[in-house]
Amino acid sequence: MGRIAGFTLFGLGVVSALVMALIAAVAVPVQLNGTSSRITLKQVEAGESITLTSMPAQPDNRWENDATTLFGQSRSVKYLMIRTADADMAIVAGLSSDQGPAPIMAVDPTDGKPLWDAPSPVLATWCAISRDKKLACLRNDSNSASSTQVAFIDPADGSELRTVTVTAPGSAKIQRAGNGFVVWTRKYDSDGNKSQASIAWVSSDGAKQWNRQPRIGQDDLTLSEAGNVVAVREDTKSASVYQMDTGALLYDSTDDKFAFTEESDKKSRIGSVDVYMSAVPHAGGFAVSYRSIYQSVIKFYDSNGIHIKDIDDIQLPSYADGTESAAVVFQREGKSSDYTTGVIRTTDHSVLWEDSAGFTYSTDVETVAGTFVVESDYENDEKKWQVYKLADGARLATFTTSIYQKIVGSDGERIVFDGDRTSDEPGPGAITAYDSVTGKEVWRVKSTESADDVNLRMVGPYLFWYNASTGTRQASLIRYG
Numbered sequence: 497m498g499r500i501a502g503f504t505l506f507g508l509g510v511v512s513a514l515v516m517a518l519i520a521a522v523a524v525p526v527q528l529n530g531t532s533s534r535i536t537l538k539q540v541e542a543g544e545s546i547t548l549t550s551m552p553a554q555p556d557n558r559w560e561n562d563a564t565t566l567f568g569q570s571r572s573v574k575y576l577m578i579r580t581a582d583a584d585m586a587i588v589a590g591l592s593s594d595q596g597p598a599p600i601m602a603v604d605p606t607d608g609k610p611l612w613d614a615p616s617p618v619l620a621t622w623c624a625i626s627r628d629k630k631l632a633c634l635r636n637d638s639n640s641a642s643s644t645q646v647a648f649i650d651p652a653d654g655s656e657l658r659t660v661t662v663t664a665p666g667s668a669k670i671q672r673a674g675n676g677f678v679v680w681t682r683k684y685d686s687d688g689n690k691s692q693a694s695i696a697w698v699s700s701d702g703a704k705q706w707n708r709q710p711r712i713g714q715d716d717l718t719l720s721e722a723g724n725v726v727a728v729r730e731d732t733k734s735a736s737v738y739q740m741d742t743g744a745l746l747y748d749s750t751d752d753k754f755a756f757t758e759e760s761d762k763k764s765r766i767g768s769v770d771v772y773m774s775a776v777p778h779a780g781g782f783a784v785s786y787r788s789i790y791q792s793v794i795k796f797y798d799s800n801g802i803h804i805k806d807i808d809d810i811q812l813p814s815y816a817d818g819t820e821s822a823a824v825v826f827q828r829e830g831k832s833s834d835y836t837t838g839v840i841r842t843t844d845h846s847v848l849w850e851d852s853a854g855f856t857y858s859t860d861v862e863t864v865a866g867t868f869v870v871e872s873d874y875e876n877d878e879k880k881w882q883v884y885k886l887a888d889g890a891r892l893a894t895f896t897t898s899i900y901q902k903i904v905g906s907d908g909e910r911i912v913f914d915g916d917r918t919s920d921e922p923g924p925g926a927i928t929a930y931d932s933v934t935g936k937e938v939w940r941v942k943s944t945e946s947a948d949d950v951n952l953r954m955v956g957p958y959l960f961w962y963n964a965s966t967g968t969r970q971a972s973l974i975r976y977g
Contacts (some may be wrong), residue, residue, distance in 0.1 A: 559608035581956030616654035706743030720777035746801030775893025893935030
């Protein structure tokens with residue numbers, strides 16, 4: 497899942513035996529740190545919603561840590577927040593009220609105990625842990641005028657190993673990308689209408705990097721570590737695709753969209769028609785699609801940008817995230833204006849399954865933790881959901897939620913949402929798990945305090961509760977499980 501829109505580091509997960517078999521069948525050589533290596537295509541959810549630790553019943557307090565324990569009494573800490581987390585380490589930031597660069601401390605996610613003797617000397621905004629277990633953080637303010645400083649930190653003791661400069665003006669974030677990191681920024685024009693994104697990939701030791709500026713407006717980034725591919729999109733208008741470790745431009749949608757638009761216009765009796773496109777990285781490379789009211793096509797490419805196959809009369813979901821698996825979700829419009837959702841296996845481009853929930857074409861479709869495909873659509877003031885098993889399309893739960901709830905992950909049996917089902921507007925937060933087979937609510941964690949004082953967040957595979965400092969308590973952090 498690796499879309500960087502939410503800038504959340506995704507953790508390791510468990511998938512069904514069948515899906516794992518499909519994934520393993522397409523282990524492809526990629527270049528990381530300048531050497532040829534074979535990535536084991538274990539489900540890492542770089543862009544899909546996260547695979548969570550198993551939470552079969554109401555989560556309870558596993559551990560709690562406060563600001564004094566982590567950062568000492570001399571620092572004024574308003575908030576404790578997790579910047580990144582994996583199975584071995586969670587990076588906690590101690591933020592003051594201005595929420596600028598802050599000290600960080602590593603803790604053991606199983607018991608909350610500090611892993612360093614003292615906070616790191618690096619003041620950081622965002623952090624990520626690479627696939628080869630290296631830690632990097634952005635050390636300057638998140639809205640730099642010209643460049644971004646990336647600090648590489650020793651995960652054993654928090655000391656600074658080196659800092660590199662990335663030419664990337666604007667609001668910056670960092671995300672794991674294979675044995676390295678993607679640093680991504682965007683800066684808007686004076687009218688606030690068009691954005692210029694900058695993308696940089698830095699190897700996990702900081703020794704190698706590349707920088708690119710995609711076309712104006714292309715600022716939605718998604719990736720596949722297994723596919724070694726990064727895609728940058730402008731809504732449904734255009735996309736550019738880069739090789740992750742080299743920065744080589746593998747695909748630019750301009751020519752294909754022009755040709756597809758010309759062909760669609762020839763079929764039109766009403767003049768020019770709108771054309772919509774999408775791009776989705778996957779374990780074997782990437783796919784792009786184009787559609788108009790007259791035709792649609794998905795074009796498949798390998799991880800070197802070589803065109804492999806076209807499949808007509810289907811399209812990718814408009815905003816699908818990159819995937820670490822060898823399966824891509826598609827949509828199809830039938831002759832009677834009925835719409836179906838299905839899955840294509842990218843090893844041989846065969847359709848694994850296809851089904852319809854009877855939703856409208858505006859339906860959102862997403863894969864969840866390499867295990868489920870979920871359709872959603874709006875109905876009055878609610879959102880309805882249909883869950884399928886990714887491997888074979890078996891229909892599972894159908895249920896409704898608030899329109900403000902969104903999927904944040906799954907533990908393989910339950911699908912977890914954030915947002916509040918009882919509210920008619922966003923916040924304060926709640927986290928709710930629904931059974932994937934029955935659709936019934938299994939558990940719910942809810943705060944009744946102001947969102948300024950309490951927040952719930954899924955980071956990595958874990959659920960965290962943030963308590964801000966108030967007149968009666970100091971800032972604290974709780975892990976639920």
